[in-house]
Amino acid sequence: MLRKLRLTLAMICFALITLLFLDFTGTLHGWFGWLAKIQFLPAVLALNAGVVVFLVLLTLLFGRVYCSVLCPLGVFQDVVAWFGKRRKKLPYSYSPALSWLRYGMLGVFIIALVAGIGSVVALLAPYSSYGRIAANLFAPVWQWGNNLLAYMAQRADSYAFYETDVWLKSLPTFIIAVVTFAVITILAWRNGRTYCNTVCPVGTVLGFLSRYSLFRVTIDADKCNGCSLCARQCKAACINYKEHRMDYSRCVACMDCVATCKHGAIRYERRHAQPSQAGETSAVNKTRRDFLSVATLLASTTVLKAQEKKVDGGLAAIEDKKIPHRNTPLTPPGSLGARNMSRHCTACQLCVTACPNGVLRPSGNLLTLMQPEMSYERGYCRPECNRCSEVCPAGAILPITAADKSSIQIGHAVWVKENCVPLTDGVECGNCARHCPAGAIEMVASNPDMTDSPRIPVVNTERCIGCGACENLCPARPFSAIYVEGHEMHKTV
Structure with a gap:
């Protein structure tokens, strides 16, 4: 029995x-x-x-x-x-x-x-x-x-x-x-x-x-x-x-x-x-x-102490987008930063499988091997989604609401002039500004003295939350003209 x-x-x-x-x-x-x-x-x-x-x-x-x-x-x-x-x-x-x-x-x-x-x-x-x-x-x-x-x-x-x-x-x-x-x-x-x-x-x-x-x-x-x-x-x-x-x-x-x-x-x-x-x-x-x-x-020790996206918006076939180099990896909202993530995460992959936007993936870095980090080639971290914080069992990603997430800054966008379509191809774009949920990107004339000069993005780093919408939807290939650099410690904006 x-x-x-x-x-x-x-x-x-x-x-x-x-x-x-x-x-x-x-x-x-x-x-x-x-x-x-x-x-x-x-x-x-x-x-x-x-x-x-x-x-x-x-x-x-x-x-x-x-x-x-x-x-x-x-x-x-x-x-x-x-x-x-x-x-x-x-x-x-x-x-x-x-x-x-x-x-x-x-x-x-x-x-x-x-x-x-x-x-x-x-x-x-x-x-x-x-x-x-x-x-x-x-x-x-x-x-x-x-x-x-x-x-x-x-x-x-x-x-x-x-x-x-x-x-x-x-x-x-x-x-x-x-x-x-x-x-x-x-x-x-x-x-x-x-x-x-x-x-x-x-x-x-x-x-x-x-x-x-x-x-x-x-x-x-x-x-x-x-x-x-x-x-x-x-x-x-x-x-x-x-x-x-x-x-x-x-x-x-x-x-x-x-x-x-x-x-x-x-x-x-x-x-x-x-x-x-x-x-x-x-x-x-x-x-x-x-x-x-x-x-x-x-006690003694204590003392001593992928595959990329193939379509643009689901419509036209485009060239593969490459992952940009980030000096500081991005960790999910609710993780507080890289230090808290590395101390609590057991790399069980539950948050990776739960992420509906394909943003989370296991790290390849030796010290944080298999722990989740964020990348925006397949999607971006939608402000209304808090799935990863709901499923994490180890306290690596703390529970947060959608309202909390909208005010957490995990990183900030960085513009790369050499890749920007208005300057390289001479066409209007503005994808990054149109889709930024935080309103942190504004399109301005590249030459202030010429009102008809190509318009380029300017990032307000105080408002940017690092969601990656701009990086994901940027049409530039193989590298986006705008990407998100992570923060060691997350901030509240």
């Missing part, structure tokens, strides 16, 4: 979280966006104390159920392991914990977190790893399927579906997603929860807490006949059937062993006052020492 309940909840959570990354309409985020916000690392980075306390108490009460129910990467491994273990009847066996590797990876993760090396944090964070897999590998297939349905509906004179653009937002991020998918799939196919119990920093932290969980899986030595069936079905490799002992730091409370035992020797029950399994006390003490060592390392 417990196993069926766990499987049902896990598959529901897994399906809904996956759909958050696949949904290009934004419909599901209003209903189920909270599932992203209760992920462990995003909640810690967002300083969401209520969620963190809830997850800690959940682990102290029931063990690592977070890993087997709420974490999408954990459930994904279970799905792969289920297919993998069908190759043979008894696929797994007990193996000692690689504590040096687990706490070493946790130490690297903490150092990167404190030092602000977002690319390392993003690589090790489990929720973000699954998010990149879903956004880069699953979402295109989902969109192609939608486009096929849209094509079929169109031929039947129906508009139940509409086509969406499928494009590669970042080649490095795509490659990382493919490698992550391959590594995790191979590990899960062969050995079940290897990634969770050797690499994942969240699993290591929750594994330490689960040592003291109130309810846990226990082995009754008097009833056990040593058949090893439980150990050979345990994808966490944490059951030592010879000594009738379990490594609770690796047990994810999947209940497979409870369902497998034919003699009733394994039960999920309240922890006894005294350790009933041989070697449990020494194991707990060793884990405590390891965890304190990592905490000391943290």
